[in-house]
Structures are given as structure tokens and as C-alpha cells.
């Protein structure tokens with residue numbers, strides 16, 4: 001089923017059953033789902049089939065980061081499972097991203113290919129500790145421009161960087177932004193955060209939301225509250 005909502009719900013569950021239990025309370029016309037490292041490592045491709053069978057479009061968030069040939073093969077394997085979106089780490093560099101792009105194109109695979117710039121859990125201090133002297137926002141810009149030059153469809157970034165990236169990379173370039181927190185929600189381990197309405201106003205094209213929905217007493221009510229906030233904004 002195709003979906004025109006910007007919302008992508010992160011199914012960071014530790015079992016297939018728990019993930020499907022939440023998915024069964026959500027509507028594929030109103031959100032897409034993201035399958036990440038923990039769930040995929042535990043359940044394997046079975047989770048992809050089960051969620052596709054329920055009509056959801058999927059972002060397979062495995063953040064590939066390896067030598068070009070390995071990443072190209074992994075991206076192809078993901079796309080052949082019919083996922084809507086897949087990602088790599090932009091810090092894997094030009095040759096890695098170009099190899100992934102080329103592999104999808106050669107096989108006529110239309111999966112959206114995006115790259116993570118700087119994780120939303122990271123601050124300038126965290127970057128300095130791994131040898132990146134530039135402020136987080138500047139490093140995000142550098143990696144986003146490189147990602148666009150390599151022909152990818154967009155980036156994962158913080159919504160705090162969406163406005164600048166819209167200016168630099170254009171409106172068609174996807175800006176998929178985690179670190180989304182409704183005003184009353186806990187930040188948890190996220191550092192560079194914004195509310196859903198602020199993020200859309202800033203130029204994000206898609207919002208990745210996990211715990212504020214998945215840990216809510218009533219996940220559908222939490223989703224609906226976010227939809228209403230977006231409609232009002």
C-alpha cells in the first residue's frame with residue numbers, strides 16, 4: 001500500500017511477535033515502519049515479509065558501513081526484498097556510496113537510498129573525541145553534499161539541520177529526521193531534537209519516531225496526537 005504520510009515509526013522491538021503486535025495496531029495508510037538493527041538481527045527477513053504482508057512500506061535501517069563491494073551487495077539484498085528505503089553511513093565515503101547507487105541502478109531497483117550524516121545522539125564533543133574537529137552542523141553539511149554528489153536520494157540528519165540542507169541540497173533531496181520529540185516527551189539518549197511540527201516547518205521530508213509512540217500507553221492515540229499537531233502546524 002502506498003502512503004503519503006511523512007511519519008515513519010521505528011519498530012525497535014526485541015522480538016518479531018512484539019513488533020507485529022504494535023504493527024497490527026497501526027494503519028499502513030497513515031505511517032511507514034522502520035525495521036532496525038535489533039529487530040532484524042533477531043528476526044531476519046521474516047519480519048520484512050510479515051510487515052509487507054500487512055501492507056506497510058518499510059525503511060530497512062541497517063546503516064551499512066563497510067568496503068564498497070560489501071555495501072553494494074548488502075544494499076542490493078535489501079532492495080530485492082522490496083523495501084521502500086535503505087540506508088548507509090555517509091562516512092563510509094564517496095566510493096562506498098557510489099558503489100551502492102550504481103548497484104541499485106544496474107539492477108533497476110527503485111528503493112530509496114539515503115545516508116546517515118551525523119547520528120542525532122551525537123554532539124560536537126562526541127565528534128571531537130572521534131577526531132572530527134568541525135561542529136556537528138558543519139560536518140552534517142559536508143556529508144550531505146557528498147551524499148548528493150554520489151547520487152543518493154537524501155540523508156538522515158537531525159531536524160535542526162533540515163533548513164540548511166534544504167538550502168544546500170534542494171527540496172527534492174530527502175531529509176529523514178529522527179530525534180523527534182513531542183514537547184512533553186523524554187529526550188532519552190537523543191541530543192539534537194525537535195518537535196514534529198517544528199521539524200516539518202524546518203524542511204524535514206520524513207519524521208522517524210520511535211519511543212514516543214512505541215512506548216506510549218496507547219500508541220494509536222500518540223500517533224493521532226502527532227498527526228493533529230502536524231495538521232494544525
Ligand SMILES: O=C(O)c1cc(=O)[nH]c(=O)n1[C@@H]1O[C@H](COP(=O)(O)O)[C@@H](O)[C@H]1O
Pocket residue numbers: 010012036061063087116118119120121156157178179180188190208209210211212
Ligand atoms: O537512521 C536512523 O534511523 C537513525 C539515525 C540517527 O541519527 N538517529 C536515530 O535515532 N536513528 C534511529 O531513529 C530511531 C529513533 O527512535 P526514538 O529515539 O525512540 O524516537 C531509532 O530507531 C534510531 O536507530
